[in-house]
Amino acid sequence: MPKGICRKGNSDEGSPPAKVMAIVAHPDDAEFACGATVARWAQMGSEVRYLVCTSGNKGSKDPQMTPHRLAEIREKEQMAAAKVLGVKEVTFLRKSDGELEAHLAFRAEVAMLIRHFQPNTVITHDPWRLYQIHPDHRATGLTVIDAIVAARDHLFFPEFLAIGLQAHITSQILLFSSDNPDFFVDISDTISLKLRALARHQSQVGRIADWKERVGKWAAASGEKAGLPMAEAFKRIPLS
Ligand SMILES: [Zn+2]
Numbered sequence: 001m002p003k004g005i006c007r008k009g010n011s012d013e014g015s016p017p018a019k020v021m022a023i024v025a026h027p028d029d030a031e032f033a034c035g036a037t038v039a040r041w042a043q044m045g046s047e048v049r050y051l052v053c054t055s056g057n058k059g060s061k062d063p064q065m066t067p068h069r070l071a072e073i074r075e076k077e078q079m080a081a082a083k084v085l086g087v088k089e090v091t092f093l094r095k096s097d098g099e100l101e102a103h104l105a106f107r108a109e110v111a112m113l114i115r116h117f118q119p120n121t122v123i124t125h126d127p128w129r130l131y132q133i134h135p136d137h138r139a140t141g142l143t144v145i146d147a148i149v150a151a152r153d154h155l156f157f158p159e160f161l162a163i164g165l166q167a168h169i170t171s172q173i174l175l176f177s178s179d180n181p182d183f184f185v186d187i188s189d190t191i192s193l194k195l196r197a198l199a200r201h202q203s204q205v206g207r208i209a210d211w212k213e214r215v216g217k218w219a220a221a222s223g224e225k226a227g228l229p230m231a232e233a234f235k236r237i238p239l240s
Pocket of ligand 1: 025026
């Protein structure tokens with residue numbers, strides 16, 4: 001088992017995933033939830049991509065801010081943060097913040113991009129987290145899981161075959177912010193990169209005086225569950 005990766009209750013282990021997609025609702029979700037894991041795997045040779053479903057155009061308390069200007073700011077922040085972590089590519093779906101719904105058209109868009117990018121590992125929101133109040137986090141988690149199934153079986157969205165998008169099997173899903181984590185990544189070596197990446201989201205972390213301390217506490221609390229100094233925690237769903 002490579003140092004630092006712990007699958008509680010699951011002793012089998014391989015190399016870091018070759019291709020990873022983090023599919024999230026908002027700019028900054030990936031950095032908060034899995035930024036240090038992304039940095040670690042990118043350093044180890046994984047090809048990591050982000051699919052960001054909205055551009056976070058409602059994430060401001062500034063009465064002078066407009067959704068359009070905020071989306072521009074937050075996309076730039078997301079690109080800068082992704083660069084710090086070694087992410088290869090960021091795709092924005094540019095849906096409206098706060099209005100995501102788990103419907104078939106959204107599923108088709110995500111399934112199409114999964115078939116296109118062919119990830120082994122998809123990281124996303126746990127849609128079944130108890131009392132998860134953000135509609136975008138629920139809708140994104142559910143849609144991504146449904147899209148992984150649709151991407152896998154060729155009879156889903158048969159029009160994709162006509163444009164050369166063959167069925168693709170994702171090997172595992174890692175759900176973050178889960179009530180039942182069972183997959184822990186040691187982030188001792190990459191938490192500093194996570195903090196540097198989060199600092200790029202100035203429009204968001206600039207409003208929270210103690211954000212670095214909070215991130216450190218979350219990492220320590222997740223690590224404690226797995227006997228690691230600091231960790232990011234996920235619920236793992238193996239698919240192959
Ligand atoms: Zn979010």
